[in-house]
Amino acid sequence: MLMNNSFRALRYFRRDAPRIAVMALLLGASIITNLLKPWPLAIIVDAVLGTKPLPGWFGAGLNAWPKSRLLILLSVATLILHLSQGFLSAATNYLSIKVGLQGLRRVRNEVFGRMEKLSMKFYHGSKTGDLIYRATWDTYSFQTLFQQGLITFFTALLTLILMVVVMCQINVSLTLASLATAPLLVISVKYFGKKMRERGAEAQQADSQVTSFIQQTIHALPLIQSYTSEQDEERKFKSQTAEAQQKRLSQHAWELLYWLAIAVAFSIGTAAIVWLGSVQVINHKLTVGELLVFTAYLAQLYEPLNQLSHVGATVANASAGTQRVFEILDTKEEIIDSPNARAIAGSNSTTRSTSPDNSLQLTGSVQFDHVSFGYEKDQTVLSDINFALEAGQSLAIIGPSGVGKTTLLNLLPRFFDPIQGAVRLDGVDTRDLKLADLRSHIAVVPQEPILLPLTIAENIAYGKPGASLEEIRDAARAANADSFIQKLAQGYNTVVGEGAAPLSVGERQRLNLARAFLKDAQILLLDEPTSALDAESEASVIASVEQLMRKRTTLIVAHRLSTIQRVDKILVLQDGKVTQIGTPEALIAQQGYFADSSRAHR
Numbered sequence: 001m002l003m004n005n006s007f008r009a010l011r012y013f014r015r016d017a018p019r020i021a022v023m024a025l026l027l028g029a030s031i032i033t034n035l036l037k038p039w040p041l042a043i044i045v046d047a048v049l050g051t052k053p054l055p056g057w058f059g060a061g062l063n064a065w066p067k068s069r070l071l072i073l074l075s076v077a078t079l080i081l082h083l084s085q086g087f088l089s090a091a092t093n094y095l096s097i098k099v100g101l102q103g104l105r106r107v108r109n110e111v112f113g114r115m116e117k118l119s120m121k122f123y124h125g126s127k128t129g130d131l132i133y134r135a136t137w138d139t140y141s142f143q144t145l146f147q148q149g150l151i152t153f154f155t156a157l158l159t160l161i162l163m164v165v166v167m168c169q170i171n172v173s174l175t176l177a178s179l180a181t182a183p184l185l186v187i188s189v190k191y192f193g194k195k196m197r198e199r200g201a202e203a204q205q206a207d208s209q210v211t212s213f214i215q216q217t218i219h220a221l222p223l224i225q226s227y228t229s230e231q232d233e234e235r236k237f238k239s240q241t242a243e244a245q246q247k248r249l250s251q252h253a254w255e256l257l258y259w260l261a262i263a264v265a266f267s268i269g270t271a272a273i274v275w276l277g278s279v280q281v282i283n284h285k286l287t288v289g290e291l292l293v294f295t296a297y298l299a300q301l302y303e304p305l306n307q308l309s310h311v312g313a314t315v316a317n318a319s320a321g322t323q324r325v326f327e328i329l330d331t332k333e334e335i336i337d338s339p340n341a342r343a344i345a346g347s348n349s350t351t352r353s354t355s356p357d358n359s360l361q362l363t364g365s366v367q368f369d370h371v372s373f374g375y376e377k378d379q380t381v382l383s384d385i386n387f388a389l390e391a392g393q394s395l396a397i398i399g400p401s402g403v404g405k406t407t408l409l410n411l412l413p414r415f416f417d418p419i420q421g422a423v424r425l426d427g428v429d430t431r432d433l434k435l436a437d438l439r440s441h442i443a444v445v446p447q448e449p450i451l452l453p454l455t456i457a458e459n460i461a462y463g464k465p466g467a468s469l470e471e472i473r474d475a476a477r478a479a480n481a482d483s484f485i486q487k488l489a490q491g492y493n494t495v496v497g498e499g500a501a502p503l504s505v506g507e508r509q510r511l512n513l514a515r516a517f518l519k520d521a522q523i524l525l526l527d528e529p530t531s532a533l534d535a536e537s538e539a540s541v542i543a544s545v546e547q548l549m550r551k552r553t554t555l556i557v558a559h560r561l562s563t564i565q566r567v568d569k570i571l572v573l574q575d576g577k578v579t580q581i582g583t584p585e586a587l588i589a590q591q592g593y594f595a596d597s598s599r600a601h602r
């Protein structure tokens, strides 16, 4: 599983293969220059300051050079090696970060695209905070896997191998002595690394609780202030920050112990090499310059060893993150086009379609044919719903709170599909129509008004991009919104949303209505569209709604009977079933929910 996830995650970097190849070349060059770095000093010590001949590969001619000239040459070599290693390492890091970020961008885009397509059912079962975390933070594991997993692993491995090869060339026994402390290092990295990770996870959890607490408090501030419970909340918050502090401190303490353990292993190693190496120098088995190279390598040997011991844990952690992202990417889209889905004439897809002959000329009649539905397997919300509406007719759905009125509306644009039965448009099962076409012929005014962080004009024109300002204003006038929009300093250019223009629920509701008016779809779904409006605004909006309803098939959920005086039919939903259906006049004459609630409202 771990490896599968890792390999699958690395596929997001395949498109950068040419850049990765360049990076590999630069990386190789960087490692080699790094290995060469201590050599000029070693030669200076042995052949310039000391009396040893220059190494054979220098050529006989250079042995005749005055020492001062050799010193300049070797100093320049030191400069070039240090500079080129610095530049090569910077270039490699830049490329590695760039490719890492490209992968991160790709996976984030894919996650967003998938999240947009998943059904409302999925979101009901998932916590929004968790999904946001997965889309923004867990996606970083892809970058981690590439940079700290793949690249670090190969860099460390290659550095280690080359270093050991060069060290063996100089002195095998001293090389073995240098590596003797490696197990100590690996054990301490494993032990302390585990502790660090555990404490790190606890600290992260505590921090995320602090964040949630702040978020919840801001949300519940009106409640907290009205009950004057600020002190209580502050006390709870202080205990949470204290816990977060304690957890972070514990993580840092383990981190310090970890570095201490590495320092101990390094000190033992260095002391052993200084002693053993010096003995070898005294016995003429090693030159002073070579001993210097050894100690320089030893200081660097721990870095790749350290990285290699970490790589497993890094990959495991990142792989857990990618797993959480793949869970979103692998969630099956429940609502999709059937293979032979029919287009609807006049939709965007039909204009693009090559064979529009099969397309449906929608008039707008709606049939619910023995429809049953539940969000969970063993729970039925709607049971055997049966009714038909002719094109242009209007239907009001009434019933107690939580009975399933919104659910019934949501079946038409296929936010969900029925478990049994079928929802039909002009006699065609909605599952056999192209989803985009179906939705483009339906305008929805949801119960909770939804506005995006765009201007008011853009919000109204969301269903009809490119609409003229005059069209937008007409729609706003019909929704009784024009007058309040005009009063805003920026008018139709006012940006709404968090931190922007504060709008009342009633004003938001009117903007949602204006959006539906402008979309001018054949089927109109209104879910308590005027619940937050005062009597005067409601009367004027209802007049517009009624005008709009005249030409369109409309399903309207309403609590207030004033909203539904002029509908063609009323459907009463009780316990998930249709208990009454008929004209308002017929229902008022019958005993039942409608007559009872009409009396109660009078």
Ligand SMILES: Nc1ncnc2c1ncn2[C@@H]1O[C@H](COP(=O)(O)OP(=O)(O)OP(=O)(O)O)[C@@H](O)[C@H]1O
Binding pocket: 120, 121, 124, 125, 375, 376, 381, 400, 401, 402, 403, 404, 405, 406, 407, 408, 447
């Ligand atoms: N996405 C969902 N996932 C799971 N259950 C849901 C979902 N949406 C609604 N429900 C449940 O289905 C039932 C019907 O809800 P629905 O919103 O359709 O009722 P309603 O009649 O419109 O209520 P109200 O009049 O209060 O708006 C309720 O018990 C609700 O908790």
